[in-house]
Amino acid sequence: MHQTVSFERDALVSMASNSLAPGPFAAAVVYCTRTCFQGEAMKMKQYLKGIWDQQHRCPSGIMGWLAGEQMVRQHRPETAWTLDLLDIQLADQVLEVGFGAGQGIKLAASKAREGRVMGVDLSDVMVQAATRRNARAVRARRVVLVRGSITALPFEDQQFDKIMTIHTFYFWPEPSQVLSELRRVLKPGGRLVITLCTGTMNAQGEVKMWPLQSILETQVMPDMQRGSFQVVRMAQGPNSRQYTSVALIGE
Incomplete structure (x- = not known):
């Protein structure tokens, strides 16, 4: 998941950098692209942390077994x-x-x-x-x-x-x-x-x-x-x- 997000982010950043004329607008697009993906990655990290915390409270399923071990x-x-x-x-x-x-x-x-x-x-x-x-x-x-x-x-x-x-x-x-x-x-x-x-x-x-x-x-x-x-x-x-x-x- 993390590798896929990183690959897609880097690909879009590269596309924006190569397709747009150098200048403030291109820099803004590149910045927004990076920030968007960083925000999504942070949301995913927080979501997974919430799931893992719940597994420590009352483990269930395969993730619960892994948490127990x-x-x-x-x-x-x-x-x-x-x-x-x-x-x-x-x-x-x-x-x-x-x-x-x-x-x-x-x-x-x-x-x-x-x-x-x-x-x-x-x-x-x-x-x-x-x-x-x-x-x-x-x-x-x-x-x-x-x-x-x-x-x-x-x-x-x-x-x-x-x-x-x-x-x-x-x-x-x-x-x-x-x-x-x-x-x-x-x-x-x-x-x-x-x-x-x-x-x-x-x-x-x-x-x-x-x-x-x-x-x-x-x-x-x-x-x-x-x-x-x-x-x-x-x-x-x-x-x-x-x-x-x-x-x-x-x-």
């Missing part, structure tokens, strides 16, 4: 770090909300070998991908994966020892409602870890924080404290590509 590769540092924060024990009942292609589920199942790992995701494509990635554990019923919403989790009260969710916070419709639902299914004394990115770091190591960091500190953490979490803290995580990671931990 990309996230597995890109989020390895945060996923491993989140598992360390959870401190999963052999017999723990573990939940991952928004498990994507299932790499976090796989790591959790390798730790809770005498327990069970469950997951809920909004995307049918991700349920299928994660089921394939964890096929043996799924057959043994050590891993159970279902489609569902984070605002109405299909689980019993106080069912899980550990709950994790990685890079889903950006898509929560109402954080207070989601936090209440996560607290509902967490056992007393259990641990919740919410991992997300809150800024960027350039090649010189300079960090630029997003407004999201302030929202976490002034709104989300107080909500967690009001929601019966006895201990609420924020941990600084690994830098993944150019992004800085944090985790909210509630116990």
Whole structure:
């Protein structure tokens, strides 16, 4: 697509340059031709970005599958770090909300070998991908994966020892409602870890924080404290590509 647009643009620019007498009018035609195609290319880029962003929220079709596999590769540092924060024990009942292609589920199942790992995701494509990635554990019923919403989790009260969710916070419709639902299914004394990115770091190591960091500190953490979490803290995580990671931990 990009090569075709570039070829057509260059051809029209060349035609205008060679067909018109040199002067202000010819220069204006060439300028308008270039600008028109640049504008169309920018629109196409924005359109494709919108589609790709939607695939990160709720992957579907072949593009959704590709997005899921990309996230597995890109989020390895945060996923491993989140598992360390959870401190999963052999017999723990573990939940991952928004498990994507299932790499976090796989790591959790390798730790809770005498327990069970469950997951809920909004995307049918991700349920299928994660089921394939964890096929043996799924057959043994050590891993159970279902489609569902984070605002109405299909689980019993106080069912899980550990709950994790990685890079889903950006898509929560109402954080207070989601936090209440996560607290509902967490056992007393259990641990919740919410991992997300809150800024960027350039090649010189300079960090630029997003407004999201302030929202976490002034709104989300107080909500967690009001929601019966006895201990609420924020941990600084690994830098993944150019992004800085944090985790909210509630116990």
